[in-house]
Amino acid sequence: MLLFGCAKQEQPAEGVRPARVVKVALGVQSHQANYSGEVRARFETALAFRVGGKIAKRHVEVGSIVKAGQVLAELDPQDLRLAEAANRAQLAAAQADFELAERDLKRYTDLLEKKFISLADYERRKNLFDTARARFAQVKAQHEVSANQAVYGQLRADHDGVIVSIEAEAGQVVAMGQPVMRLARPQEKEVVVSVPENRLAELRSAQDIQISLWAEPGKLYRGKVREISPAADPVTRTYTAKVTVLDAVPAMQLGMTANVLLGGGAAAPAAELPLTALYQQGGVPAVWLVDTASGKVRLIPVQVGEYREKTFTVLSGLKDGDSVVSAGVHKLVPGQQVRAVQ
Numbered sequence: 001m002l003l004f005g006c007a008k009q010e011q012p013a014e015g016v017r018p019a020r021v022v023k024v025a026l027g028v029q030s031h032q033a034n035y036s037g038e039v040r041a042r043f044e045t046a047l048a049f050r051v052g053g054k055i056a057k058r059h060v061e062v063g064s065i066v067k068a069g070q071v072l073a074e075l076d077p078q079d080l081r082l083a084e085a086a087n088r089a090q091l092a093a094a095q096a097d098f099e100l101a102e103r104d105l106k107r108y109t110d111l112l113e114k115k116f117i118s119l120a121d122y123e124r125r126k127n128l129f130d131t132a133r134a135r136f137a138q139v140k141a142q143h144e145v146s147a148n149q150a151v152y153g154q155l156r157a158d159h160d161g162v163i164v165s166i167e168a169e170a171g172q173v174v175a176m177g178q179p180v181m182r183l184a185r186p187q188e189k190e191v192v193v194s195v196p197e198n199r200l201a202e203l204r205s206a207q208d209i210q211i212s213l214w215a216e217p218g219k220l221y222r223g224k225v226r227e228i229s230p231a232a233d234p235v236t237r238t239y240t241a242k243v244t245v246l247d248a249v250p251a252m253q254l255g256m257t258a259n260v261l262l263g264g265g266a267a268a269p270a271a272e273l274p275l276t277a278l279y280q281q282g283g284v285p286a287v288w289l290v291d292t293a294s295g296k297v298r299l300i301p302v303q304v305g306e307y308r309e310k311t312f313t314v315l316s317g318l319k320d321g322d323s324v325v326s327a328g329v330h331k332l333v334p335g336q337q338v339r340a341v342q
Helices: 002-006 078-113 119-154 198-204
Strands: 017-023 031-043 044-048 053-058 071-075 154-156 161-166 179-186 189-195 208-213 218-230 238-245 257-263 269-274 279-281 284-290 298-300 303-307 312-317 323-325 338-341
Touching: 002 044, 017 284, 031 161, 031 198, 031 238, 071 179, 071 198, 078 119, 189 198, 189 257, 198 238, 208 238, 279 298
Parallel strands: 017 338
Antiparallel strands: 017 323, 031 189, 031 257, 044 179, 053 071, 071 154, 161 179, 189 238, 208 218, 208 257, 218 238, 269 312, 279 284, 284 298, 284 323, 303 312
16 A cells, blocks of 8 residues: 555646637638717808897797898897997087087187186096097997997808707897807718727728718718817717718708718738737737647737727738637647537
């Protein structure tokens, strides 16, 4: 028993382990990233009255096409008219005082030349004239402001465009500068999409961008990234990107659903493998390659193109027809013999 206990026990040889493998098939990958968005105008202006008051009339609806200078809405003009009338009366009074002071100064100037009055009397009259002139200029400026405010009671379009939203109705009291409606310029259109943070680099470097409309599935437009938001949306945690439509047509209406397609660069042969086949060695992606003659595996590094939902693409490191282990890659060691299971 003692001799048997001290005897050296031999380790049983590890048998051939079954392994699920896949055949490498090189081909040109035509995958495109697709983002859904909405067609919007590049320039949208929030229109507001330059004075406060009660909206009396609204002359346009959402979707109305307007021209530059067209009246879009009006405020109740009664208060504006009364303010203008009061300033007009003050202007008339100030003008009368100024004209009287001017005539008095002229008479006092003649009397001073004839030595009938002292220089002090003349200077007092000159001071009254300067005061009347300054007050007349002040009231005149106030009258011009009130006259402008009377005109501001009409909200006019600054440029040609289309009304995309209305935020106030007739009968509502609005403050000065409060947005009443939004006017968009339909000449320049863009598509607004939301992009996850792991695809931002792909979007920035995209050279071939195409845009398709849900209303016209067979038509493609050229696009260019104009702006990417520097901060993520707090709710969706995605980044807002704006893609300009380079060859927009009038048939592309605002609010249409559009898809932004990101094409890759030059087409290159690549293999698509399941994610379960990927192994990491020192931070470098690798796969287990099965030698068809001996059945042994060896680890080889590969260049990964892109990661997808359940697969990834390999750009280099494999040849067409190679056998790669697709499951249980973390239980293998170099030189281990496996039995391929398709």
